[in-house]
Structure formats: C-alpha cells, structure tokens
Amino acid sequence: MAWTCNDIPDQQGRTALITGANSGLGLESARALSARGARVLLACRSLAKAEAACRELAHAGQGELVPLELDLADLSSVRAAAAVVAERWGALDLLINNAGVMAPPRVLSAQGFELQFAVNHLGHFALTQALLPLLRSGGRVVHVSSGASYFGRIAFNDLQGEQRYDAWAAYAQSKLANVMTALELQRRLDAQGAEVRSIAAHPGLARTNLQPTSVAARGSRLEGLAYRLMDPLFQSAAMGALPQLFAATAPDAAAGGFYGPGGLGNFKGYPKACRIAPAALDREACERLWSVSEELCSG
Numbered sequence: 001m002a003w004t005c006n007d008i009p010d011q012q013g014r015t016a017l018i019t020g021a022n023s024g025l026g027l028e029s030a031r032a033l034s035a036r037g038a039r040v041l042l043a044c045r046s047l048a049k050a051e052a053a054c055r056e057l058a059h060a061g062q063g064e065l066v067p068l069e070l071d072l073a074d075l076s077s078v079r080a081a082a083a084v085v086a087e088r089w090g091a092l093d094l095l096i097n098n099a100g101v102m103a104p105p106r107v108l109s110a111q112g113f114e115l116q117f118a119v120n121h122l123g124h125f126a127l128t129q130a131l132l133p134l135l136r137s138g139g140r141v142v143h144v145s146s147g148a149s150y151f152g153r154i155a156f157n158d159l160q161g162e163q164r165y166d167a168w169a170a171y172a173q174s175k176l177a178n179v180m181t182a183l184e185l186q187r188r189l190d191a192q193g194a195e196v197r198s199i200a201a202h203p204g205l206a207r208t209n210l211q212p213t214s215v216a217a218r219g220s221r222l223e224g225l226a227y228r229l230m231d232p233l234f235q236s237a238a239m240g241a242l243p244q245l246f247a248a249t250a251p252d253a254a255a256g257g258f259y260g261p262g263g264l265g266n267f268k269g270y271p272k273a274c275r276i277a278p279a280a281l282d283r284e285a286c287e288r289l290w291s292v293s294e295e296l297c298s299g
Helices: 024-035 047-056 075-088 115-134 147-151 167-192 210-218 221-233 242-249 283-298
Strands: 015-019 039-044 065-069 092-097 135-144 197-201 258-261 271-273
Touching: 015 024, 015 115, 024 039, 024 047, 024 092, 024 242, 039 047, 047 065, 065 075, 075 115, 092 115, 092 242, 115 135, 115 167, 115 283, 135 167, 135 242, 147 167, 167 197, 167 283, 197 242, 242 258, 242 271
Parallel strands: 015 039, 015 092, 039 065, 092 135, 135 197, 197 258
Antiparallel strands: 258 271
C-alpha cells in the first residue's frame, strides 16, 4: 500500500528542524509535520524568508511554527543557529537536512568553499555535529540527497573545484557526500550505542525552485528547454517530500537506509527503499570524507 502523509504518526510533543523550509520540499515537509502536531523550526537563509513561510503555514496544523535564521553558506551562521536551538529548546527529535543549491556558476561561501560543497554538504555536516547532542532517544537525522548521487565522485584532490569546475559534477559530488555522511554517521551512532537513526532520502524529479534558480544562475536556455521537455517526468514538491518524511517518521524506516520514489527509474511515485550508490559504500572513503569535513568545518 502506498505510504502518504496520512501515515505519519502523531508528532505532538516532538520538535523538528528543517533547513530550507521556506519553499519546495522543505516547505511541504514543514506543512506535513505541523499537521501532525510537531513543533517545526523553519531554518532559512534569512529571517524574512522563515517568517514568510510561517505565515504561509499558519493554518497548516496544530504544531507550533518557529522561524530560525540559518545560512548554510556561512559556518558562523550555522553555529549561531545551533546555539539558539540549544538555548531555547535544549532538545530535538528530527533534523531534516533539506536545503540545497544546484549547479550554479562557481561561487564561494563565506569561508571560501565552493558553494555547492559548502551548502549541500559542509553546512549540514556542521549543523548535524552541533545538534547531535540535542537529539532525544529515538531521534532521526535525515540527509536529503538526489539521484545525482549515483553519478557522483568525491574529488579529494580538488574538492572546491579550483583546478577544474563543472557545475553538475560538483552538484553530484555534494549529493554523494550526503549519502556517505548518512552512512558514516550511522556507523558512529551504532558504535556509541546511540538510539538515533541516520537516514538518507531523495525526491526523484520534483518541481521545486531548484530548477528555475539553476537556469537563471547559469543563463542556460538549453537547460530551460530540457526542463520543459522533461516536465511530464516530474512530480509535485508534495510528492517529492514523501521520501524524506518517510525517513523522518515511518517506524520501519531503516537506520542507514536510502529512500526515494518507487516508480520507474525512481523519478516519481510513493516512497520505497532505493539502491545506494556503490561509491557511498566505500567505508574508507566515507571515513576520509568525514575527517576532511571535520577539518574544514573547524577552521
């Protein structure tokens, strides 16, 4: 039977933080969790975006909606947001690392990292590290990846694209890094005996603001045409959010699992377990990525 938002267990008394909650998958995830009674912290790049999203969802459900400023492109902002969460709430049940950027021209973050690696991977890595001590027993961390993870390669000798930058290769690298981080985090949680699950998910082909933003940033008419021709393959943001909601709430979502749409090619459909990219199953590479990420985030 197809799993939908109606299958989300009661979330009253639980607190969830969702990055990039002002649009697309993040907004739909916030809507669904609030409808089931969760307090949802809408972590967005600016407070204005977060507040606007809270207003949009004001009647979505009974859960409290809280705006939170968090700019993943600036590790100082990540640390500040985590400190606010620790001070105001002291505990967390769900962390959904949802926000992302896709295939822009090469731009650098506040700390000088390539933007996709910085936002999609390093910012979420730092946020997870900071918030992990707050996660209650039974808590979950959901890492939102992409089907692009299957094509990704971690260029350890050129992580920031300084020698050669290809926007789509950098995107795939960051999305593979999400899955590798999810698996490595679960191994570390298991070693500690922690009752917390780390799970990865991807939305398939979902209509969000990522596509038009990418087209605008690159000024690519050809890319825009490709999206229009592919439109029948896309599903709504609400459907695209189901795999990450399944990972966040379904009792049978497996620790270290990877969930995506169950239709042909995993492009669209209801959530199901998906194959993990072979590159993400390289434990040595996962450990290396973790160590490098720790070093970059501590600088």
